[in-house]
Amino acid sequence: MRHRIASIVLAAAAVAACDKPANAPVEPTSEAPVATAVAVDAQADARFAEISARWVEGRFRLSPVYATAMGEHRFDGEIDDLSAAGRKALLEFSQQTLADLDKLDSAALSRENQVDALILRNQIEFDIFGLQTLQDWAWDPQVYSQLAGGAIYSLMAREFAPIDQRLASATARIEKLPQVFAQMRENLDPKRVPKGHAETVSKQHAGVLSLIDDMLLPQADVLDPPARQRLDAAVAALRVAVAEQQKWIDETLVPNAAGDFRIGATLYDAKLRFALNSELSRAQIGERAEAEIVRVREQMYQIARGVLAGKPDAPALPETPDEAQQQAAIEAALELAYAERPARDQVVATVEATLAEATRFTREKELVTLPDAPVKIILMPEFQRGVSVAYCDSPGPLDKGLATYYAVSPIPEDWTDTQVDSFLREYNTRMLHLLSIHEAMPGHYLEGAHSAKHPSMLRGVLRSGMFAEGWAVYAEEVMMDAGYLDNDPLFRLMRYKFYLRAVANAILDQGVHVDNWTREQAMDLMVRRTFQQEREAAGKWMRVQLTSAQLPTYFVGVQEHFETRRAVQEREGDAFNLKAYHDRVLSYGAPPVRFVRQLMLDEAIR
Numbered sequence: 330m331r332h333r334i335a336s337i338v339l340a341a342a343a344v345a346a347c348d349k350p351a352n353a354p355v356e357p358t359s360e361a362p363v364a365t366a367v368a369v370d371a372q373a374d375a376r377f378a379e380i381s382a383r384w385v386e387g388r389f390r391l392s393p394v395y396a397t398a399m400g401e402h403r404f405d406g407e408i409d410d411l412s413a414a415g416r417k418a419l420l421e422f423s424q425q426t427l428a429d430l431d432k433l434d435s436a437a438l439s440r441e442n443q444v445d446a447l448i449l450r451n452q453i454e455f456d457i458f459g460l461q462t463l464q465d466w467a468w469d470p471q472v473y474s475q476l477a478g479g480a481i482y483s484l485m486a487r488e489f490a491p492i493d494q495r496l497a498s499a500t501a502r503i504e505k506l507p508q509v510f511a512q513m514r515e516n517l518d519p520k521r522v523p524k525g526h527a528e529t530v531s532k533q534h535a536g537v538l539s540l541i542d543d544m545l546l547p548q549a550d551v552l553d554p555p556a557r558q559r560l561d562a563a564v565a566a567l568r569v570a571v572a573e574q575q576k577w578i579d580e581t582l583v584p585n586a587a588g589d590f591r592i593g594a595t596l597y598d599a600k601l602r603f604a605l606n607s608e609l610s611r612a613q614i615g616e617r618a619e620a621e622i623v624r625v626r627e628q629m630y631q632i633a634r635g636v637l638a639g640k641p642d643a644p645a646l647p648e649t650p651d652e653a654q655q656q657a658a659i660e661a662a663l664e665l666a667y668a669e670r671p672a673r674d675q676v677v678a679t680v681e682a683t684l685a686e687a688t689r690f691t692r693e694k695e696l697v698t699l700p701d702a703p704v705k706i707i708l709m710p711e712f713q714r715g716v717s718v719a720y721c722d723s724p725g726p727l728d729k730g731l732a733t734y735y736a737v738s739p740i741p742e743d744w745t746d747t748q749v750d751s752f753l754r755e756y757n758t759r760m761l762h763l764l765s766i767h768e769a770m771p772g773h774y775l776e777g778a779h780s781a782k783h784p785s786m787l788r789g790v791l792r793s794g795m796f797a798e799g800w801a802v803y804a805e806e807v808m809m810d811a812g813y814l815d816n817d818p819l820f821r822l823m824r825y826k827f828y829l830r831a832v833a834n835a836i837l838d839q840g841v842h843v844d845n846w847t848r849e850q851a852m853d854l855m856v857r858r859t860f861q862q863e864r865e866a867a868g869k870w871m872r873v874q875l876t877s878a879q880l881p882t883y884f885v886g887v888q889e890h891f892e893t894r895r896a897v898q899e900r901e902g903d904a905f906n907l908k909a910y911h912d913r914v915l916s917y918g919a920p921p922v923r924f925v926r927q928l929m930l931d932e933a934i935r
Contacts, residue, residue: 370437377442380429381449381787387422388790391415394476397483399790400727402490406501408480411473411512416460423456443934444924445787448606452791455603463596468521468588470530470578471875473513477506477537482710485544487724487731492548497556499545503563506537507570514574519582523590525874527583534575536711538568590874594843597877604878605795606921607885611839618835618884622858625825625832630655632822633662656857663826663860666819670757673740673749679758680737681706683765687808691771694811697911700778702733704769709738718756718868721768723777726789733774735765748864755862759814759823766808767827772801776915783918792919794879799886799922800915802831806887807907829859831887834869834880841873889922890914897929 389396393404409415427450435446459465466472480502484495519527541564549560592600598611609617630650637643637658644657671679684706692699702724709720718738724731740749756764766772776797783789805824814820833854840846840854848870855866873880893914898905917925927934 369439370434373434373437374439374442377433377438377446380426380433381445384426384449384453385786385790387426391419391422394480394483398479398725400489400725400729402498405484405495405498408502408505408509409476411466411476411509411516416466420457420460423453423460427453427457440928440934441785444920444928445785447924447934448791448793448920449787451603451606458599458603463592463600466516467518468523468526470513470517470522470526470582471533473509473517474530474533474536477509478533478540478710480506480509481537481540481545485540486722486734487728489724489728489731493551493556496545496549496552496560500556500560500563503541503560503567506567510570510574514577517582519585519587521588522582522586523588523874524583524586525590525871526588527578527586529871529875531575531578531583533711534578535571538571539711541567591842591845592877597839597842600878601881605882605885606793606923607795607889608923609885609888611843614835614881614885615839617888618832621832621884622829622836625829626655626659626858629659629662629822629825632818632825633658636662636665636818636822659822659860662819662822666759666823667754667757669759670753671761673753676740676753676756676761677706677708677737679761680735680765683758683762684735684769687762687765687770687813690808690811690813691775695908696807696811697771697775697908697915698779699770700775702730702778704733704735704774706735706737709736718865719764719768721773721777723774723781726781726786726792729781733769733777735769735774751862751864755865757823759817759820760827762814762820763805763824763827766805766813767801771807771911772804773797775804776800776919779912779915780917780919783916785918788918788920793921795882795886795889796919796922796925797886798882799888799890800919802828802883802887803890806891807911826860830855830861830865830869831883833859833861835884837869837873838877838880842877886922889926893922893926893929896926900930 389399389401389404392409393407394409396402396404410418430446430450430453433446435443438446481499484499484502489495546564549557552560601611634646637646644661645654646658647654650658684704688699691697720736722734722736724733740752744752768774777792780792780797781789805827809821809824837846837851837854841851851870851873852866855861855869856863861869894910897910913929914925917928924934926932
């Protein structure tokens, strides 16, 4: 999962028959319209450039933590205002920009600007939806905990400026963090806060102090005496404020949290449209995902028959199995892969080795141009833990030459041996190969490095999560088809299992938030139908409570990536070159995937 700094003003910003890709696309229902020749109006493009630049500038001023994450450092000493006045300022700014866009003749824009105008409109409408309708500022305490952690982390994680400058900015933000806590107490209505959200933030809250102690204070000796004195005073005041806030969270928020984490059909459908910026509806996503589960399980069964053949303890392996026989065979084959797993204290070392191998293979097979930007494996910061096992944290598009972080969450120290065993069965050695492919090479890290080269600043700061997550899942399939790990059948089996997680994500998200699924229904989908281990499934059950409309990005994104590739292959025929195709797809700066297709195939921008 690609890392995002959470903020109230950052609403969301992504073969042979037996070996047919598990995520092979569904046939489109109608032919896409071809672009018609329209005279490009230079004045319209200039006007849009003015609107776009003004929005970026205003957005950065209203969301300084977001600005820092994007690589704009003029506001590094400021912090977001989540008060009623701050929300009003963002709303009025968004409404004014939307009115300016309405005055444009979008058909007169260049094709690239038509795409950017639609991306900008979607984001502004998403911001307004978040402020007025979803109102997560009133019920989701993660808005505040992620803002507090991100305010410090985004300054200290990368060396974009001399340490004394970054420490000065951090000092200014530390002085302002108590006001974020005060706004949290003022804005949140405990009756609307879900219990899981409150309990998660209770565990995360002290993480801001670990950032201070681990990332900031060890470097503070470079400051001159007045600056150091100011920093020490700010940190001392923050420790008091964090303790007071922890007491409020534990004694007021958690006991009184009574909200429903399910956001319901109306809010879900609206949020899904904004988050995906796709033409697929919730119903279409669900239908495709259910069909994929059936298809992928059939592929996994065929692999299971091969790896279990001749083994004395193998279950029945008929050519046409019933559901129980299929289940037993796949589970037995998966046990062979689960047997090869790292020790509890060797997960990070194994991740390092898998990243090196994935990088070597991608280069050797010439699948895509490799970036020059560095990537580093780090332990996930404490304030980010509890939602996912790993994420890729790319530098902001305006920061150049800085490292990408591949963050891995450590196994919690309080887990029992049974829980650790469940986790390591899921994240066995082959699965860690897939994790490195997805998060780093040629997944998120590579995609992010390519996308950052696009000249549009707007497209850089509004990268599509669906494009990014879809690309990462697509990359897994590309590596498998290219023969990664010497065409190891157990790797292929694990790849399909990993892909089933993406498919299940899409079903799970709407099942919980719209169809009121119970934990038992969710666990059945994850553990039985898609073969996830209990620890993985339990973590995903919590994640689906804490988030909404993000889990479908993986499946919808990869479906659209495969449809785009197929359409380009059909047009180019024998001239199609996979590396050239990948480089071109990544050159567009990660807009929603449908726009990539429209630009590549000269279809109407819609």
